[in-house]
Amino acid sequence: MSEEQGPKKTRSFKLPPQLVNTGLVPLLAVLTSMVVGGLIIAAAGGNPFAAYAGLFEGAFGSLNALSETTVWASPYIFAGLAVAVGFKGGLFNIGAEGQLAFGAVAAAWIGYALPGMLGADIPAVLHVILAVGGGMLAGGIWAAIPGFLKAYTGGHEVINTIMMNYIALNLTSFLLNGPMKDPNPMNVVARTPLIVESAHLPPVFPEFRFHWGFILAIGMAVLVWWLLWKTTLGFEIRTTGANLDAARYAGVNVKRTIIVTMLFSGILAGMAGAIEVTALNYRHELGFAVGYGFDAIAIALLGKNHPAGVVLASLLFAAMRNGATRMQFLTQIPVDVISVIQALILLFVAADTVVRYIYRIRSRDERFSLTRGWGK
Amino acid sequence: MSKKLSLLLAVVLLASMALTACQPAASGDTKPDCSKAETFCVGLVTDVGKIDDKSFNQSTWEGVKQAEKDLGAVVQYIETTDSKDYDKNISTFAEAKYDVIVTVGFALGEATIAAAQKYPEVKFIGVDQFQGETIANLAGLNFPEDHAGFLVGALAAQMTKTGKLGAVLGTDAVPPVWRFGEGYRAGALYIKPDVEINVVYHNDVGFDKTFSDPEWGKTTAISMIDKGVDIVFGAGGKTGNGALLGAAEKGVYAIGVDTDQYFTVPEAQKVLLSSAMKLLTPGTFDLIKLAKDGKFPGGNYMGKAGYAPFHDVDSQVPAEVKAKMEEIAKALADGTLQTNVPPTKPQ
Numbered sequence: 001m002s003e004e005q006g007p008k009k010t011r012s013f014k015l016p017p018q019l020v021n022t023g024l025v026p027l028l029a030v031l032t033s034m035v036v037g038g039l040i041i042a043a044a045g046g047n048p049f050a051a052y053a054g055l056f057e058g059a060f061g062s063l064n065a066l067s068e069t070t071v072w073a074s075p076y077i078f079a080g081l082a083v084a085v086g087f088k089g090g091l092f093n094i095g096a097e098g099q100l101a102f103g104a105v106a107a108a109w110i111g112y113a114l115p116g117m118l119g120a121d122i123p124a125v126l127h128v129i130l131a132v133g134g135g136m137l138a139g140g141i142w143a144a145i146p147g148f149l150k151a152y153t154g155g156h157e158v159i160n161t162i163m164m165n166y167i168a169l170n171l172t173s174f175l176l177n178g179p180m181k182d183p184n185p186m187n188v189v190a191r192t193p194l195i196v197e198s199a200h201l202p203p204v205f206p207e208f209r210f211h212w213g214f215i216l217a218i219g220m221a222v223l224v225w226w227l228l229w230k231t232t233l234g235f236e237i238r239t240t241g242a243n244l245d246a247a248r249y250a251g252v253n254v255k256r257t258i259i260v261t262m263l264f265s266g267i268l269a270g271m272a273g274a275i276e277v278t279a280l281n282y283r284h285e286l287g288f289a290v291g292y293g294f295d296a297i298a299i300a301l302l303g304k305n306h307p308a309g310v311v312l313a314s315l316l317f318a319a320m321r322n323g324a325t326r327m328q329f330l331t332q333i334p335v336d337v338i339s340v341i342q343a344l345i346l347l348f349v350a351a352d353t354v355v356r357y358i359y360r361i362r363s364r365d366e367r368f369s370l371t372r373g374w375g376k
Numbered sequence: 377m378s379k380k381l382s383l384l385l386a387v388v389l390l391a392s393m394a395l396t397a398c399q400p401a402a403s404g405d406t407k408p409d410c411s412k413a414e415t416f417c418v419g420l421v422t423d424v425g426k427i428d429d430k431s432f433n434q435s436t437w438e439g440v441k442q443a444e445k446d447l448g449a450v451v452q453y454i455e456t457t458d459s460k461d462y463d464k465n466i467s468t469f470a471e472a473k474y475d476v477i478v479t480v481g482f483a484l485g486e487a488t489i490a491a492a493q494k495y496p497e498v499k500f501i502g503v504d505q506f507q508g509e510t511i512a513n514l515a516g517l518n519f520p521e522d523h524a525g526f527l528v529g530a531l532a533a534q535m536t537k538t539g540k541l542g543a544v545l546g547t548d549a550v551p552p553v554w555r556f557g558e559g560y561r562a563g564a565l566y567i568k569p570d571v572e573i574n575v576v577y578h579n580d581v582g583f584d585k586t587f588s589d590p591e592w593g594k595t596t597a598i599s600m601i602d603k604g605v606d607i608v609f610g611a612g613g614k615t616g617n618g619a620l621l622g623a624a625e626k627g628v629y630a631i632g633v634d635t636d637q638y639f640t641v642p643e644a645q646k647v648l649l650s651s652a653m654k655l656l657t658p659g660t661f662d663l664i665k666l667a668k669d670g671k672f673p674g675g676n677y678m679g680k681a682g683y684a685p686f687h688d689v690d691s692q693v694p695a696e697v698k699a700k701m702e703e704i705a706k707a708l709a710d711g712t713l714q715t716n717v718p719p720t721k722p723q
Contacts, residue, residue, distance in 0.1 A: 329468050335455050
C-alpha cells in the first residue's frame with residue numbers, strides 16, 4: 001500500500017486532461033463493459049470471443065452489414081444530439097421519445113395526406129423538405145413547451161418532459177388507431193398509409209438501405225458543433241448550462257435561452273422520427289422507433305455531450321444492435337446480452353469514478369451534473 | 377489497492393480466456409453447411425418478442441424443434457428486437473442457404489412476402505399470415521377457428537350448471553373472430569340444444585378499440601355472470617382477456633383463446649377451464665415435413681384446432697366429459713363432424 005504514496009515513473013505519461021475526460025474515460029467504460037459482458041457470456045456457458053466476433057461480423061462484416069449499421073445509427077445520432085444539446089444548456093430532456101414520435105407522425109401525415117389536401121402533386125425535393133421540416137417543427141414545439149414551463153414557472157423539465165412523453169405516445173396511439181389509420185381493408189395494424197413517392201428520402205445506393213438521412217445526421221452533428229462553439233447563441237446556451245447565475249449576471253437572457261435550447265433539442269429529436277419515416281419505413285406504425293429516445297440519453301452521456309462523441313457513441317450502439325442478429329445466429333447467445341452491455345456502459349459512464357478507480361485515473365475534480373434543481 | 381484491483385481484473389480476464397479455450401469447439405466451428413443438399417436447415421424469425429413468450433413464438437419454435445428431432449433438421453432462431461430488422465433477420469437465414477424459414481405473426485406478413493419473392497429457392501412458412509395471392513414458395517399457416525370455438529363450446533355446455541353460457545368477443549367484422557363465436561355457439565348447441573347462449577361482439581366501437589378494451593370485456597362478462605351465466609369465453613385480444621379477468625373476479629369458469637392462456641393471463645389461472653387453441657406446433661411441423669418431402673403447398677395451409685389442458689381445474693372436470701371432448705376433437709379432425717360455420721358472416 002505504501003507505494004501509493006510515492007511519485008511514480010509510470011505516471012509521467014500524461015494525456016491532456018481534456019482528452020482524458022472526454023476520450024479515455026468513455027473508452028475505458030466501453031472496454032470494461034465488454035469485459036464484464038464477456039464474463040457474463042462465459043458464465044452462461046457461451047464463448048465470448050465467438051460472440052464478439054459474430055457481433056463484429058454482423059455490424060461491419062459486409063457492405064450490407066455496414067449499410068444496416070448506418071441505418072441503425074441515423075436516428076441514434078439525431079436523438080443523441082437532441083439530448084446532448086439539452087445537457088449543454090443544463091437541461092435534461094427525457095422527452096426525446098415523445099418528440100421523436102411526434103416528428104414521425106407529422107412527417108408521415110405530410111407525406112401521405114398533404115398532396116391529397118392540396119389536390120396536386122408536390123415536387124419531390126420540396127415534399128421531402130416539407131415532411132422532414134414538419135417533423136422537426138412538431139418535435140421542436142413539443143419540447144419548447146416544457147422549456148417555456150421551466151423558464152417562466154420553474155416547473156422542472158425532467159418531470160414535464162416525462163409527462164409530455166405520456167401525452168405524445170398516447171396521442172400517437174390514438175392518431176394511428178383512429179384518424180390517421182391506414183384505411184386498407186386488409187389492415188388491422190395501427191399504422192398510417194404509405195407516404196407518397198415524392199416524400200421519400202432515397203437510399204444512396206439502390207441495393208442498400210443506407211440512406212441520405214445518415215449523411216444528414218453527420219451534417220447535423222457538424223452544425224450542432226458550429227452552433228454551440230462558434231456562435232453567440234451557442235455561447236449563451238453553454239454559459240446558461242454551466243452556471244445559470246453567472247449567465248444572468250453576464251447579461252444572457254436566460255429564459256429565452258432555456259426555451260431556445262429545448263426548442264433546438266426537440267427539433268433534433270423530431271428529425272430522428274421524420275427521417276425514419278421518409279427514408280426507411282415510408283409510414284409510421286405503432287411499435288416503430290420505440291426506445292430510441294431513451295437510448296439517446298445513454299448515447300449523449302457516453303459521447304460526453306460532444307457532437308463528435310455522440311456520432312461515435314451512436315455508431316457503437318448501432319453496431320451492437322445491428323450485429324446482435326448475426327451474433328445470435330452464429331452462437332445462439334441471446335440478444336439480451338447486448339442490452340446488458342449497453343446498461344453496463346451507461347453505468348460506468350454515469351459513475352465514472354468506478355472507471356477512474358479501476359484504471360487509476362486521477363479525477364480533475366470537475367463535476368458534471370445532469371440537471372439543475374427547481375425554480376427560476 | 378487499485379493496483380490489486382486491476383491485477384484481479386487481469387486475472388479474471390485470463391481465467392475467462394482459459395475457460396472458454398477449454399470448452400468444446402464453439403458452435404461457430406461446427407456450423408453445418410446448409411447449402412449442401414443433404415443438410416436440411418430450418419430457421420425461425422420471431423416477431424418483436426422472445427422465443428419463450430409462452431405464446432405464438434414459443435409454440436411455433438416447438439414445432440421447429442420437433443423437426444430437429446424427427447426429421448434431423450438443423451434448426452436455429454433469431455429473436456427480432458426491432459421491426460426494422462425483419463428483412464435483415466429473414467435474409468440472414470436465406471443468405472446462409474436455409475431450406476425453410478418460418479416467420480411468426482401477422483406483423484411479418486409483408487416482409488415474408490418480399491423475401492419469398494427475392495429468394496424463390498427457399499420455402500417460407502408465415503404463421504397467422506393469410507395469403508391474398510398464392511406464391512409457390514410461401515405457405516400461410518392459418519387455423520380453423522370454428523373448430524376451436526366448437527370444442528370449447530361443447531366443453532362449456534357439458535360443464536355449465538345454470539344452462540347459460542357467455543362469450544365476449546372482438547368485432548364480428550373480422551372473420552376469424554366471428555368463426556370463433558359461431559363455432560362456440562354450434563359446439564354448445566351440439567351438446568345441449570336447449571342451452572342459452574349469450575354471444576356479445578364489441579361492434580359498438582371502431583376497429584381501433586375493439587381488441588384493446590379490457591374494461592369493456594370485464595364489465596360485459598360481469599354483467600353476463602350477474603344474469604346467471606356461469607362460463608365465459610373471451611376471444612379478442614385484450615378485450616377477451618378482460619372477460620377472463622371478469623370471470624376470475626366472479627369466480628366462474630373462463631375459456632381463453634389462440635394459445636393456452638393459462639400462461640398468458642396468470643390472474644385467471646384459478647378459473648381457466650381451457651382455451652380454444654390454434655395448434656401451432658403440429659401445424660408448423662407438418663409444413664416443414666411437407667417442405668422436406670418436396671410437397672410444399674403454396675398459398676394458405678389450414679392447421680388444426682384444439683383445446684388447452686384443464687390445469688388447475690382438472691379435478692373438477694368429470695372423466696366422461698374428458699372422454700367426450702376427445703371424441704369430438706377426433707371427429708372434427710377427420711371430418712365426420714362438421715361445425716357448419718361458413719368462412720365469413722353471411723350478409
